[in-house]
Amino acid sequence: MKVAVLTKPGCFAMEERPVPRPGRGEALIRVTRVGICGTDLHIFDGHYAADSLPMVPGHEFTGRIEDLGPEVTGLTIGSKAVVDMNIGCGNCYWCRRNEVLNCPEMRQIGITTDGAFAEYVVVPARLVIPAPDHIPDEVLALTEPLACVVRAARKAQVTFGQSVVVIGAGPIGNLHVQLMRTIGAAPIIVSDLSEDRVQAAIEAGADAGTSDPDALRDIVMKATGGRGADIVIESVGHPALYRQATELIRKGGHIAAFGLTGPEAELPLPILQTILQENSVKGSVAGMGPDMHDALTLLVHGRVKTGAFTGTSFPLAKIQTAFDTIRDRPSDLKTQIVIGE
Ligand SMILES: NC(=O)c1ccc[n+]([C@@H]2O[C@H](COP(=O)([O-])OP(=O)(O)OC[C@H]3O[C@@H](n4cnc5c(N)ncnc54)[C@H](O)[C@@H]3O)[C@@H](O)[C@H]2O)c1
Ligand SMILES: [Zn+2]
Ligand SMILES: [Zn+2]
Numbered sequence: 001m002k003v004a005v006l007t008k009p010g011c012f013a014m015e016e017r018p019v020p021r022p023g024r025g026e027a028l029i030r031v032t033r034v035g036i037c038g039t040d041l042h043i044f045d046g047h048y049a050a051d052s053l054p055m056v057p058g059h060e061f062t063g064r065i066e067d068l069g070p071e072v073t074g075l076t077i078g079s080k081a082v083v084d085m086n087i088g089c090g091n092c093y094w095c096r097r098n099e100v101l102n103c104p105e106m107r108q109i110g111i112t113t114d115g116a117f118a119e120y121v122v123v124p125a126r127l128v129i130p131a132p133d134h135i136p137d138e139v140l141a142l143t144e145p146l147a148c149v150v151r152a153a154r155k156a157q158v159t160f161g162q163s164v165v166v167i168g169a170g171p172i173g174n175l176h177v178q179l180m181r182t183i184g185a186a187p188i189i190v191s192d193l194s195e196d197r198v199q200a201a202i203e204a205g206a207d208a209g210t211s212d213p214d215a216l217r218d219i220v221m222k223a224t225g226g227r228g229a230d231i232v233i234e235s236v237g238h239p240a241l242y243r244q245a246t247e248l249i250r251k252g253g254h255i256a257a258f259g260l261t262g263p264e265a266e267l268p269l270p271i272l273q274t275i276l277q278e279n280s281v282k283g284s285v286a287g288m289g290p291d292m293h294d295a296l297t298l299l300v301h302g303r304v305k306t307g308a309f310t311g312t313s314f315p316l317a318k319i320q321t322a323f324d325t326i327r328d329r330p331s332d333l334k335t336q337i338v339i340g341e
Helices: 038-045 143-156 171-183 195-204 213-223 240-248 271-276 290-300 316-328
Strands: 002-008 011-016 026-036 060-068 080-083 120-124 128-131 164-167 188-191 208-210 229-234 249-257 280-283 312-315 335-338
Touching (some): 002 316, 011 316, 026 316, 038 316, 060 128, 060 143, 128 290, 143 249, 143 280, 143 290, 164 171, 164 240, 171 188, 171 195, 188 195, 195 208, 208 213, 229 240, 240 249, 312 316
Parallel strands (some): 164 188, 188 208, 229 249, 249 280, 312 335
Antiparallel strands (some): 002 011, 026 335, 060 080, 080 128
């Protein structure tokens, strides 16, 4: 099989490898579509998971179940599937509480262990989620990024009628907007430095938006009767935006910490205001278990507009070009790799 190995930052090499065989409790997936996400770009740039190289990245994937190892039940060869990329040890304190993302031994397919920029990948069968045949592969490959957004909404305990500000209208911010719309949050206000991305988010379901950070507070206050928003989602990864978020939430409001920063970045929070107003900040990372199931359900039932995400794709053999040129295509919300067509 052909695999794309990231041998060192910035450099993919196509390799021929034997098709792996699924062992006990494992499934062999024939990969069909894989999204490229910000994390992949961080890995490509050498800023994240550098210890994993050389490695086959790719974690936003879908495919068909090609083969099953011994002792696998409940899965059918030939079925379409998506895969929860988070492999916990299964035995530690966190795994036993189903908090796999905090497992000290956690491995992530395509981040710390070989992933899906390959014709086939072997994964633990318990992490395979069958998907309906009629849903296009380019839509199924959005399950993982949507699952991250589902998890953040779950942690924020957002419900209908709540006002939400999404700071950052990149591909993930756009999905935050869409999920909030589906939940019934209102109003939804979006902020991005790029007017194109603000407009894309408004098309996706935001009620208002601005590319002028200085105008944001006024817009939010006007839209919320002067109170501020129930929830602000930071979907950029910039410490200064937490300061902005504290100026946008209502008393008792919630800040969803979502955009990834460097390891040294700290939260610039007004402590007394946080205490007196009983504000909260909560992080969420990735999507796992029920987040993946719920994201798939939303996609299957058409609750997310996917058209803006599925237009740009490259064959696996052109993966180097896909990564090298991705920043030249800021109007594309997603680039996907097509395998085996
Ligand atoms: N916590 C998680 O589970 C999780 C999962 C996936 C991605 N992420 C992170 O979420 C963030 C968003 O992901 P993405 O793929 O959309 O990233 P992206 O980099 O494509 O988009 C970020 C957007 O923020 C905008 N931006 C930059 N500075 C801004 C500012 N001062 N005010 C408003 N907007 C500003 C940019 O113009 C861009 O459109 C990234 O940091 C990513 O690493 C987190
Ligand atoms: Zn991703
Ligand atoms: Zn564990």
